[in-house]
Amino acid sequence: ILDLDPQNHSGPAMMQAFDDLDLIASYATSFPDDLSQYKSVFVALGIIFTGHELNSIESMKLLQYLYSGGRLYLEGRRTWYDDPPQPIHHKFGIDVVVDTWFEYDTITGVTGTFTEGMLFEFGGSSPYNDYYMVPEGSAFTILNGPEADYGCAVAYDEGSYKTIGCSFEFGDLIDGDNPSTQKRLMLEYLEFFGDIVTSIPDDEATESIASIGKTYPNPFTDQTTVTFSLREKMHVGIDIFSLDGRKIATLIEQDLGAGEHSVIWDGTDSQGNKVNSGIYLCTLRTNSVIATKKIICY
Numbered sequence: 244i245l246d247l248d249p250q251n252h253s254g255p256a257m258m259q260a261f262d263d264l265d266l267i268a269s270y271a272t273s274f275p276d277d278l279s280q281y282k283s284v285f286v287a288l289g290i291i292f293t294g295h296e297l298n299s300i301e302s303m304k305l306l307q308y309l310y311s312g313g314r315l316y317l318e319g320r321r322t323w324y325d326d327p328p329q330p331i332h333h334k335f336g337i338d339v340v341v342d343t344w345f346e347y348d349t350i351t352g353v354t355g356t357f358t359e360g361m362l363f364e365f366g367g368s369s370p371y372n373d374y375y376m377v378p379e380g381s382a383f384t385i386l387n388g389p390e391a392d393y394g395c396a397v398a399y400d401e402g403s404y405k406t407i408g409c410s411f412e413f414g415d416l417i418d419g420d421n422p423s424t425q426k427r428l429m430l431e432y433l434e435f436f437g438d439i440v441t442s443i444p445d446d447e448a449t450e451s452i453a454s455i456g457k458t459y460p461n462p463f464t465d466q467t468t469v470t471f472s473l474r475e476k477m478h479v480g481i482d483i484f485s486l487d488g489r490k491i492a493t494l495i496e497q498d499l500g501a502g503e504h505s506v507i508w509d510g511t512d513s514q515g516n517k518v519n520s521g522i523y524l525c526t527l528r529t530n531s532v533i534a535t536k537k538i539i540c541y
Contacts, residue, residue: 244270248289248412252367253318256414257285260429267524267535274301275488278308282533283436288319290369290412297322302329309334309404314436318409324374335408336382336399344373347411350395351387352422357398357431358385361423367415376410398435405436453477453532456503458525462539466509469494469525469536476500477529483508483538484524491518494525510540 244261246254254270261268269281278284286305288295297305297319309315309331323332324339347365352358376394378384385407386396396409418424456470469481481495492513494506508525511517520541527534 244268245274245284245286246270246272247295248287249293249295250289251287251414252289252412253287253414256425257287257429260425263426264430264433266433267537269484269486269488269524271487274304277490278304278313279311280482280484280490281308281313281488283314283316283433284308285316286318287413288317288322290320290367291325291372292369294319294321296326297329297331299329302331305331306334309406312403314405316407316409316432318411318413320369320372320410320412323376323408323410334399334401334404335397335406336379336401337397337408338377338379339374340377341374342393344371345389345393346370347372347388347395349389350411350416351391353384353387356383356385357435358396358428361386361428362419363423364417364419365411365415366417367412370415372410374410376408400435407432407435451532451534453479453527453529453534455525455527455534455536458536458538462541463510464541466507467538467540468505468507469538470503470505471527471534472503473499473501480528481506482526482528484526486522486524491523508538 244254244257248254258268258270305315347370350363350365352361375388376397378397382397382399384394385398387393388395395411396407399406416425421427452474454472456472458467458469461467476498478498479495482493483491485491494508518540523538523540525536525538
C-alpha cells in the first residue's frame, strides 16, 4: 500500500481491510526501492485540492512494475483529469468525460462484475467531482457514482498485467450490509488481481501447493526457524522484509522437492548486520503462490 496522499484518506483503511481479511500488506508513504517484490500495489493519491501529483519518475517506476507483470490499483481524484497526464495513466483503459459538478452520495456496484450487489454511502469530506470514467477496449466499469453511467472505478486485464483505476477514496466508503463493506471490496479487488494466497487457515492449508507453517520461537532474539510445505517440486524463494517494504534478506532461492522444509533466520540482513527490534514479514513465493507470516525480533 503506497499512501502518497498527504491526508491519508485511504491507506489506513486499506491496511485495516487487509488485517480484517487476515492478510499482510506493507505500508509506505514514499516509493520503495523495488516494486517488483510485490504481487499487487495499491497507490492512493488523495482528493482534489490536497492530493499528490504523480511525476514522471514515479510514473516510470509504476510502468516498469506493470511491464514486469504487476497488478496495480491507482486511486486519485485529480490524477485522471486535473493533473498533467503521465504515461502510466494510459495503461488503465480509461477515458475521462468532463461534466458539471456532481456529488458522490452513493457508490454502486455493476451487474455482471465482481462488485455486483454492492451499494455504499460515501462519507468523504470532499464528495464532489466534475468528470466520470468511461472504459476503453476490454476494460470494464466496476463501480458507478450517483448515475448509472457515471463510472468511478474501471478494471482492466491486459493479459500480462492487471489494473484498477479509481476516482474516489476507498477509505471514505461507509460499510453497509454484506457485500457492501470495505473488507469485501478489497477481497474482490485481490481476487481480480489473482494468485494471492496468504495466511491460509489450517483447515485450508492442504489446498495450497505451498504454504508457510509455524515459526518458532516467535518472538525471537537469536534465531527463529521458519517451516513450510510443498506439495510438489518447485522453485521457492523465502525473503525477509521490513514493514516499509525493504527486502532485508533472502533465506532461500532454489528448487526444492515436495515435503516439509525449514530454514533458519538469525536476525541479520543481507550484509550480516543484526536487524533492529521490530516486526518483519517472512514471505514465501513460488510461481503461483505468495504467503506471508509476521516475525517479531526483539
